[in-house]
Amino acid sequence: MQPLLEIQDLRVSFHVRGGEVQAVRGIEFHVQPGEAVAIVGESGCGKSVTAQAIMRLLPQPPARIHQGTIRFQGKDLLRLKEREMQSIRGKDIGMIFQDPMTSLNPTMTIGRQITEVLNKHQHMSASEAKRRAIEMLEMVGIPHPASRFSQYPHEFSGGMRQRAMIAMALACRPALLIADEPTTALDVTIQAQILRVLKSLQREFGTSIILITHDLGIVADLCDRVLVMYAGQIVETGTKREIFKHPQHPYTRGLLRSLPRIDRSKDEPLVPIYGTPPDLAKPPAGCPFWARCSDSMHICQQLQPESTAVSGTHSASCWLLHPMAREVAK
Template structure:
């Protein structure tokens, strides 16, 4: 099956005094039609930069896309003119941003912000666009959508603003939805509601989803595959079951060990990942995780590990997977 989205050797950097920060360093992945894929990792690992590069929303100054291709429905998005890209944003690719309060226009009603997308991409009349917008607000679970249509963002709660963002992103039935930390700063009850909304809308519209998050706990119920990023690179990728049940990279195992679990004793402490990520203005020549890895070998600091296939859908970049590596207790 032809992938809906295919990213190859993407490299994004930000010039700084005396050099540049290599935020994304040669990543590649694909998304199939109707598939939900999570990109997980610590803050600063390149998740949001990757999403903004796909949408072509990175500022031309100072961001620089050094190399790579981003093919969506067969088109290389990096080669399109801005006018062509504007016809894709909102229509074929929707995006939910991290903070709805700063993403929504405080001077415009919620209804007007949704209908603006419909007017631009679907040429609906005012009455048709209003009816569609109210239907979308109802679909994402906003009570009394007809009256909420005329309200402003400050009149909505945090969870309702996020739902309004989802309604706006899905108004034109996009083939791909990028959800960048859609549950940040929301309490656990609202988080669960937002994830249920995304899951039901995916089933109804067949939309592919890229869920960007640092929280593996919200991935299990929504996503089919997981991509683990660290220091601007993909260190492991696999199905949800493979990542949760058989993690192969020490960083992935560290993320899982640091999660609270209900089957742990209340006196059992969480195990953090000690240390800090590397400075990407001067990235290490070897594995970016070696300084924080308890199983690091000499070769880890000297050479970057190649991707090793563990199965048909599972791979990781770690020297411990090399046939000559020492046995390590998992």
């Protein structure tokens, strides 16, 4: 099956006063039609930069896309003119941003912000756009959608604002939805509601989803595959079962060990990942995780590990997977 989205050797940097920060360093992945893929990793690893590069929302300068391709439905988005890209944003690719309060326009009603997308991409009349917007508000679970249509963002709660963002992102039935931390700062009850909305909309419309998150619990509930990012690179990829049950990269194992779990013994302590990520203005020559890895070897400091296939769907970039590497406890 032809991938809906395919990214190859994407490299993005930011030119700042102190030099050049290499935020994304040669990542490659794909998303199939109807698939939900998670991108996980700690803050600053390049998750949101990747999403904004797909949407072509990075200001240039200071950002610069050095090389790579982003193919969506066969088109390389990096080669399109801005006018062509505007016809794709919101229509074929929708995006839910981290903070709906700063993403929504405080001077416009919620209804107007949704109908604006429909007017631009679907060329609907005012009455048709209003009807579709109210349907979308009802679909994402906002009570009394007809009256809420005329309200402003400050009149909505945090969870309702996020639902309004989802309604706006899905108004044109996009083929791909990028959800950048869609449940950040929401309580667990609202998080569960947002996840139910995303899953039901994925089933109804067949929408592919890229979920960017820190919360591995959300990943287990919603996604099919997981990409683990660290220091601007994808260090492990696999199905959610492979990542949760048989993690191969020390960073992935560290993430899972540092999470509280209901099946963990009360006497079993959480194990943090000690140290800090590398400075991406001066990235290390070898594995970016070697300084924080208890199993690092001399070669880890010198050479970047290549991606090693563990199965047909599971791979990791770690020298411990090399046939000549020593055995370590996992």
